[in-house]
Amino acid sequence: MAIRVALAGTGNVGRLALASVLTHPDYELTGVWVSDEAKVGKDAGELARLDRKTGIAAVGDWDALLATKPDCVVYCAMGDIRTAEAFEDCRRILEAGVNVVGSAPVVLQFPWQLLPADYVSRLETSAGQGNASIFVTGVDPGFANDLVPFAFLGTCSRVEQVRCLEIADYATYDGATVMFDVMGFGKPQDEVPMLYRPGILSIGWGTTIRQLAAGLGVEVDEIKESHEREPAPEAFDVAAGHIPKGGTAAVRFEITGMVGGRPAIVIEHVTRLRDDLRPDWARPAQPGGSYRVEITGEPSYGIDICPTSEHGDHNHAAIVAAAGRIVNAIPDVVAAPPGIRTTLDLPLVTGKGRYPAR
Numbered sequence: 001m002a003i004r005v006a007l008a009g010t011g012n013v014g015r016l017a018l019a020s021v022l023t024h025p026d027y028e029l030t031g032v033w034v035s036d037e038a039k040v041g042k043d044a045g046e047l048a049r050l051d052r053k054t055g056i057a058a059v060g061d062w063d064a065l066l067a068t069k070p071d072c073v074v075y076c077a078m079g080d081i082r083t084a085e086a087f088e089d090c091r092r093i094l095e096a097g098v099n100v101v102g103s104a105p106v107v108l109q110f111p112w113q114l115l116p117a118d119y120v121s122r123l124e125t126s127a128g129q130g131n132a133s134i135f136v137t138g139v140d141p142g143f144a145n146d147l148v149p150f151a152f153l154g155t156c157s158r159v160e161q162v163r164c165l166e167i168a169d170y171a172t173y174d175g176a177t178v179m180f181d182v183m184g185f186g187k188p189q190d191e192v193p194m195l196y197r198p199g200i201l202s203i204g205w206g207t208t209i210r211q212l213a214a215g216l217g218v219e220v221d222e223i224k225e226s227h228e229r230e231p232a233p234e235a236f237d238v239a240a241g242h243i244p245k246g247g248t249a250a251v252r253f254e255i256t257g258m259v260g261g262r263p264a265i266v267i268e269h270v271t272r273l274r275d276d277l278r279p280d281w282a283r284p285a286q287p288g289g290s291y292r293v294e295i296t297g298e299p300s301y302g303i304d305i306c307p308t309s310e311h312g313d314h315n316h317a318a319i320v321a322a323a324g325r326i327v328n329a330i331p332d333v334v335a336a337p338p339g340i341r342t343t344l345d346l347p348l349v350t351g352k353g354r355y356p357a358r
Contacts, residue, residue: 002028003330006070006098008089010034010047010058012175013103013138014076017323019048021074024327026353030068032058035077062092072099072330075136076323079104080182081194087119090134091126099334100134101326106204108136109146110211110342113220114203124339133336135329135346138322140166141208144291144305145267146343150215152293152301159297162212163266167282168289171273173315174239185240185273186247189231201225201255205267209257212265215344220257220265227253230278238273250277288314328354 005027007018021027022044032044037060039047044056059065065073073093079086079102086105093100102108111120127133137143145164153159170179179185184193194200202209202223213220232249235242243249250272257265270281284290285304295301307317329349333341 002026003334004028004030004069004071005074005330006031006033006065006068006072007044007074007076008033008065009075009077010036010039011076011078012319013323014074015048016320017074017076017103017327018044019050020323020327022048022050022054024353027330029054029056030070031056031065033062033065033077034058034060062089066093066096066098070098071334072101074327074330075100075102075104077104078177079106080178083107087123090136091123094123094126094130094132094134097130097132099132099330099336100136101329101333102134102136103138103322103326104136106136106138106141107207108134108340109138109141109207110214111207111340113210114206120340127338127340131338133333133338133341135326135333135336135341137325137329137343139318139325140164140269140291141205142322143325143343145208145293146211146215148291148303148305149212149293149295150343152295152303153216156295156297156299159216159295161262161264161266161294161296162216163268163292163294163296164208165268165270165282165292165294166289167270167284167292168314168318169272169275169284170240170315171238172288172313176240179238179240183251183271184229184248185238185251186232186243186249188247189229196227196253199225201227201253205255208267209255209265211342211344213257213259216264218259218264220259221261222258224256224258224263225254227251232273236274243273249273250281252278252281284314286314289318290314325349328352 040060044054083105230250255267286306291305293303309317
């Protein structure tokens with residue numbers, strides 16, 4: 001019997017997640033929710049950019065979506081700049097007795113010791129009332145810095161440090177809100193964007209730090225954060241818009257989980273808008289971008305993850321991966337006990353149903 005699935009949000013991740021749901025043999029799409037009024041009434045096939053009609057028109061009303069009686073909602077609405085609203089959306093879905101897999105809000109990837117205890121309790125209460133579960137993840141935070149490290153950490157006889165990196169050129173990434181409002185690309189060097197305000201990096205990637213710590217069985221004493229930015233040597237354009245001369249054109253930041261006074265878990269991001277900027281920073285393993293996991297211990301490892309796609313570059317491939325991770329997890333999340341589920345307690349998602357019949 002097919003799993004009934006609805007989807008919320010058809011932006012960069014949501015559009016690809018919608019296509020993934022529509023092409024999965026074990027899922028039946030029941031409805032699509034959109035925040036953009038211009039998309040209301042459009043067919044799901046059109047929103048997914050598939051060459052077919054589904055007969056399912058997008059709605060802008062939560063009650064209308066939940067009335068389609070899905071078993072699970074794929075939640076891909078914006079969470080970076082509306083975390084509180086996204087949190088409440090998820091509570092509403094859970095209380096309706098519907099499971100959630102999502103790419104947002106990222107704080108729910110592993111919220112313990114990060115969100116206030118009453119927030120976690122409220123979400124768990126909502127899940128209990130609806131007998132439903134929720135799993136939120138992506139690529140980073142997500143499988144590139146939890147699932148992949150755990151696979152290799154499980155072979156070690158000693159672990160001294162695990163470092164996870166995203167090294168990418170974002171020139172082709174067209175998410176203007178994330179690029180300009182969150183990360184501050186194109187902004188003057190003396191203007192502090194949202195991401196670099198004190199504590200924000202620790203919130204955004206604190207989920208990863210604490211989940212890795214939980215898997216290692218250690219307690220994080222302190223989370224430290226740092227960042228540096230590089231100005232554009234001249235004006236140029238990228239997919240998301242214009243970068244003026246002197247505006248931020250490359251960034252590097254670190255979030256470090258300290259254990260026993262030592263840097264045990266490190267998340268590092270190197271993001272450029274041009275390949276020639278800051279050659280002294282870490283370089284990707286393939287042109288454009290890659291992910292890297294470095295484990296110092298016995299044995300030590302260096303793992304490079306190089307996403308590619310038939311339909312786009314490394315940025316597109318990473319978004320496909322983020323969508324695929326949550327959509328492929330639907331059966332396990334539906335079957336899971338009610339509450340917040342994480343990589344640590346879900347079964348291994350294997351890609352069942354993704355090998356096409358010929």
